Amino acid sequence: MSHNIDVSVSLNKRYSIHVEKNVEKAFFDFCADRYSKEKVILVVDEKVYELHETKIESMCSRYFENLFVLKIPQGESSKSLSQWQQLVNEILAEGVERNTPLVAIGGGVTGDLAGYVAASVLRGIPLIHLPTTLLAMVDSSIGGKTGLNHDTGKNLIGAFYQPDAVFADVEFLETLEQREWITGMAEIIKYGAIRSPELFSQLEKLKDNLSADDGEWIEVIRESARIKTDIVQEDTLEAGKRAHLNFGHTFGHALERVAGYGSISHGEAVFAGMIAATYFSKELGHPIDDTVFTPFMSLYKQQIQSFPSQPDKLIEAMKTDKKVKNNIIQLVLLKEWGSPYIKPCTDLSKLKAAWNYTIDQFN
Ligand SMILES: O=C(O)C(=O)C[C@@H](O)[C@H](O)[C@H](O)COP(=O)(O)O
Numbered sequence: 001m002s003h004n005i006d007v008s009v010s011l012n013k014r015y016s017i018h019v020e021k022n023v024e025k026a027f028f029d030f031c032a033d034r035y036s037k038e039k040v041i042l043v044v045d046e047k048v049y050e051l052h053e054t055k056i057e058s059m060c061s062r063y064f065e066n067l068f069v070l071k072i073p074q075g076e077s078s079k080s081l082s083q084w085q086q087l088v089n090e091i092l093a094e095g096v097e098r099n100t101p102l103v104a105i106g107g108g109v110t111g112d113l114a115g116y117v118a119a120s121v122l123r124g125i126p127l128i129h130l131p132t133t134l135l136a137m138v139d140s141s142i143g144g145k146t147g148l149n150h151d152t153g154k155n156l157i158g159a160f161y162q163p164d165a166v167f168a169d170v171e172f173l174e175t176l177e178q179r180e181w182i183t184g185m186a187e188i189i190k191y192g193a194i195r196s197p198e199l200f201s202q203l204e205k206l207k208d209n210l211s212a213d214d215g216e217w218i219e220v221i222r223e224s225a226r227i228k229t230d231i232v233q234e235d236t237l238e239a240g241k242r243a244h245l246n247f248g249h250t251f252g253h254a255l256e257r258v259a260g261y262g263s264i265s266h267g268e269a270v271f272a273g274m275i276a277a278t279y280f281s282k283e284l285g286h287p288i289d290d291t292v293f294t295p296f297m298s299l300y301k302q303q304i305q306s307f308p309s310q311p312d313k314l315i316e317a318m319k320t321d322k323k324v325k326n327n328i329i330q331l332v333l334l335k336e337w338g339s340p341y342i343k344p345c346t347d348l349s350k351l352k353a354a355w356n357y358t359i360d361q362f363n
Helices: 024-034 046-061 081-094 106-122 136-142 170-175 179-195 198-206 215-234 241-246 249-259 266-283 290-303 309-318 346-360
Strands: 005-010 012-021 039-045 066-072 102-106 128-133 148-149 153-157 165-170 328-334 339-345
Touching: 012 024, 024 046, 024 128, 024 165, 039 046, 039 081, 039 106, 039 241, 039 249, 046 066, 046 170, 066 081, 066 106, 081 106, 081 148, 081 179, 102 106, 102 153, 102 179, 106 128, 106 136, 106 148, 128 136, 136 170, 165 170, 170 179, 170 215, 170 290, 179 198, 179 215, 179 241, 179 266, 179 290, 179 328, 198 215, 198 290, 215 241, 241 249, 241 328, 241 339, 249 266, 249 309, 249 346, 266 290, 266 328, 266 346, 290 346, 339 346
Parallel strands: 012 165, 039 066, 039 102, 102 128, 128 165
Antiparallel strands: 005 012, 148 153, 328 339
């Protein structure tokens, strides 16, 4: 039985997400059916390359004759215009054609940056995601969002650009640091909040066993990918429902920016953002039992060294969110677990109260 998850984003764009241990054969078969074997561009996180050079080279050179490897520094600061420009310069200097594929190998930063590079070189070259972190496997490699950060806000530059395929090889998770597992778990908790609350108890069991050897992790990754796929298929360009995937992010992106990109990880910020959004939902009278966050709280608290404690500054940062309409911040809130909705936020005192509550939880 195939475990692939098929994504259909338009009449002429469909692709598969493979989640399995060792994707080498699937990757070979896929490429052999589609691309010239002459050259492939690999945009790879330098730390991932250091740890997995043999695996990456063996996988890619099984089909491609020339690997053009571009390493990028680890961390959020790589999602910058200057890093994008450097990659574009190197690719154009090397020489590529419109059917030369680019493989993004790494976490969310690598995928977002390399995706935007693939979208812009020659107005678009084929893109394949090889996510190596939990977060990239369950979220950022799916759905075609690419992005760079700007001084004025997170992910403010980018395009929707769908990959030809996603190969999530869970063997990469064997070297994943604990902080990265925790970061990825936040997006799974998000899927629990907006769609499948049963994920909360599944994740609670798995949180003390951070190993992809556990088949239950693979199932949770597949289930998360299915949820994201369902939503993206319904609303590929985020005209409506897709914004629900932003639950916790309106707050989280503001936190990342005010704390300084990288000092609080994306997942840590999203977890805190979900606490703020849940508090806000409860203040509006929605009956939500927020003790589901309790088992995870200490994991996130121990990672976040210094939590920004200026609610006004955080609210200012929320005003550059991409969902802002007519100068009004649009929050993703919950009527109950599994039932998200968009709420224009006109009451800034409630927003401040949500921030103050969240700041208290982390100090
Ligand atoms: O794919 C989406 O849509 C999401 O919103 C998923 C988010 O988890 C992800 O972090 C995304 O990159 C945030 O996008 P943005 O549009 O808020 O920048």
